[in-house]
Amino acid sequence: MSVSIATSEAPVPATVQRDLCLGSKSRMPEFSLAGKVVCVSGAARGLGLTQAEALLEAGAKVYALDRLEEPSPEFWELQKRAVEELGTEIHYRRIDVRDTELLNNAIEAIANTEGRMDGLVAAAGIQQETPALEYSAKDANTMFEVNVTGVFMTAQAVAKQMIRFGNGGSIALIASMSGTVANRGLICPAYNASKAAVIQLARNLASEWGQFNIRVNTISPGYIVTAMVEKLFEQYPERRDEWPKQNMLGRLSTPNEYRGATIFLLSDASSFMTGSDLRMDGGHAAW
Secondary structure, eight states: OOOOOOOTTSOOOHHHHHHTTTTOSSSSGGGOOTTOEEEEETOSSHHHHHHHHHHHHTTOEEEEEESSSSOOHHHHHHHHHIIIIISOOEEEEEOOTTOHHHHHHHHHHHHHHHTOOOEEEEOOOOOOOOOGGGOOHHHHHHHHIIIIIIHHHHHHHHHHHHHHHTOOEEEEEEOOGGGTSOOTTOOOHHHHHHHHHHHHHHHHHHHHHGGGTEEEEEEEEOOBOOHHHHHHHHHOTHHHHHGGGGSTTSSOBOGGGGHHHHHHHHSGGGTTOOSOEEEESTTGGGO
């Protein structure tokens, strides 16, 4: 019985050559977002703004969406840097994701202005730490309205424009490791349920919109040290010591550590990835 063994001399299909960007004069061109238009919800500050900065550095034009009347001072610094150093632009639109009519009109207006719509990072969300027995229906509904329905409607508004222009696109929804596990010592039943819903929502959107060449994935961060978390540590100082012990790396993350994941998911570097959850939690949920 003879056995055929493939060697390096075997011909390489042309399609593979294109996929590998052979002959390209650029370095890792599949990570470039040059010429792309991307919306980022919850981008007035914090993780959303950090994601927006990464998108700008990759070449995208970014529209930051947030409910704050004015973004943080860091936003204006980034806007200046985008023009002067990066050769692109970032604009701010005040939008509450619960206002579906305003949301759709704003996204459509952006698409009309730019003549395209290529991506979304849905980072808008709220948190509330309350025991389940004390949670009110009003607070629970507010949590789901922002973290689930708001994310859903934002993705829908962007997808409609992607379909209208026929170029497809990529959507990244910010979930959480809390959508996979219940955080020990952190009592957030509604928040955790909302993030689990975001992960499942992404799978369903991916299954429906794949036919339009729209990819939908989630990023599930672990604990991130933000200004909000620093204030939480002032109230619960023991968490500063306990939380790092709950993951395999023995430390907490920073917003900057999620920049690469965003570029990966929004760019052609992940062109065959959809319906997936990219969990980045330092091994927290892998014990």
